[in-house]
Amino acid sequence: MRSLLFVMILLLVGCAANTSNMVASMYSVSETGESAFDGTKWIKVKSIWCDPITFDLYQDTNLSKSKKASLELNIGGTHSIQSGKSLHLNIDEKFTDISTLEKLTDIETKPGYYSSGIHAGMSFYLPPHNVSSKRYLVDIDLLERMEKANKLIMRVDLARDYIDAVCTNEKSSGSEFPAASTSYGIRKFIENASQFSKP
Numbered sequence: 001m002r003s004l005l006f007v008m009i010l011l012l013v014g015c016a017a018n019t020s021n022m023v024a025s026m027y028s029v030s031e032t033g034e035s036a037f038d039g040t041k042w043i044k045v046k047s048i049w050c051d052p053i054t055f056d057l058y059q060d061t062n063l064s065k066s067k068k069a070s071l072e073l074n075i076g077g078t079h080s081i082q083s084g085k086s087l088h089l090n091i092d093e094k095f096t097d098i099s100t101l102e103k104l105t106d107i108e109t110k111p112g113y114y115s116s117g118i119h120a121g122m123s124f125y126l127p128p129h130n131v132s133s134k135r136y137l138v139d140i141d142l143l144e145r146m147e148k149a150n151k152l153i154m155r156v157d158l159a160r161d162y163i164d165a166v167c168t169n170e171k172s173s174g175s176e177f178p179a180a181s182t183s184y185g186i187r188k189f190i191e192n193a194s195q196f197s198k199p
Contacts, residue, residue, distance in 0.1 A: 024177075027054070028185035030192060043192045048185030050154055050167040052076070057143070057189040064196035069143065069189070070101070072135045073156060079132040080159035081105045087136050088155040091145050101135040108133065140193065147186040 031044045042060035058070040073087065083104075085097040113126040146152055152167040167182035178184045 024179040027179045028188050030188060032192070041196075043189070043195070045185055045189040045192065047074075048182055048189075049180050050152075050165040050182045053154070053156070053163065053165045057186070059189075059193050059196065061196060064193065067140045069138055069140060069193065070135050071098075071138045072133055073154075075132045075156065075163060076129060077132065078107055078130045079105065081132060081134040082157040082159060083134075086134070086157040088157075089142075089146070090151065090153040090155075091149045092151050096142065098136045098138060101137055106133045107131070140190065143186055143190055147183050147190060149183075152182060 027047050027049050029046045031046065032042065034041045040060050040062065042058065044056060044058045046056045047054045048057065053076075054074045056072040056074065058072065059068075063069060071087075073081065075081070081100070083100045083102070085099050087098040087100070089096045089098070108131050110129055110131055112128040114123070115125075116123050146167075149167075150169060152169070154165040154167065156163045156165065168180075170178050170181035170183045170187075
């Protein structure tokens with residue numbers, strides 16, 4: 001949420017020309033690597049936006065053999081995400097429940113951010129904040145359905161509550177910042193994951 005506020009601040013102070021590049025560096029960011037231990041190759045697309053949460057998609061050479069990926073939810077603040085079938089998807093009114101890969105919620109403290117106002121003409125400070133995460137195993141076929149969906153809503157069960165996250169389709173949202181749309185990030189991951197199937 002703080003990241004989105006940062007984008008809005010820049011727009012308000014007249015820095016829209018640079019905002020698209022900034023959004024692209026914040027959302028749907030691709031990473032690749034290879035394990036020094038056993039040579040396993042991996043790909044990841046981080047911070048796919050689905051208001052008010054983000055999620056990361058990960059696949060390595062082992063997961064690619066079963067056409068699966070790891071989906072890691074990231075929720076701002078300190079939350080206890082339930083284990084078991086705690087992620088529910090509404091994909092064009094078709095419902096799917098997904099189970100967690102672990103029982104415990106991972107909570108990480110992210111560093112704060114200070115801008116001196118050199119580019120925007122004003123300074124501001126975003127304090128350190130916690131992010132609560134949990135991983136789920138999903139099929140690539142499911143991700144393809146999510147990417148093409150006109151309507152995609154995620155529900156995440158917490159210990160005493162739940163969060164509904166509304167995802168955006170790049171084509172229907174009309175956003176001038178495609179990197180901030182959910183479908184863009186999922187499609188980017190699927191395209192990267194297809195490299196594993198090539199000889």
